[in-house]
Amino acid sequence: MVTIGFRATPTDVRFAVFDVDQRSVVNIEILRIPTAFSGPEGLKFIRSNVLDILREYDVAYAGIRTTEPSAQSIDLRRVQVEGVIQEAFASSTLKGFYAGPIAIIAHRLGIDRTRFKPMVAGENDLGVDGWADMPANSREALLAAIGAANV
Secondary structure, three states: OEEEEEEEOOOEEEEEEEEOOOOEEEEEEEEEOOOOOOHHHHHHHHHHHHHHHHHHOOOOEEEEEOOOOOOOOOOHHHHHHHHHHHHHHHOOOOOEEEEEOHHHHHHHHOOOHHHHHHHHHOOOOOOOOOHHHOOHHHHHHHHHHHHHHHO
């Protein structure tokens, strides 16, 4: 079974594809929104590419790390990108998906939420190859993908 996780920023989306049966990372990439695109064009670009990625890897379950509800300043562009990704999930053939902040992902992973940030900072509690070489946003996407197996 293949799962995928997403972590959005206002300008790009990182995604991680995970093979649950093999317990291995299939791919981690960044999908950058072209700067020449207007707001709606950028969102359309994200939606189209997310649907293509889901088909390409034959993804069964997905997860997305969303903005913390208690964040001091919420970036509306990031929230828009997260919403478009969720809409793409609903428009796809996924068997299931989830969206949530740290607490939701930690629950899906079966870990205490206090372990999440140290893992994103580099602690390799899950024994994933190449963990130390990944940027924090890629680690968050991968944690969302691993958690998607429990949807």
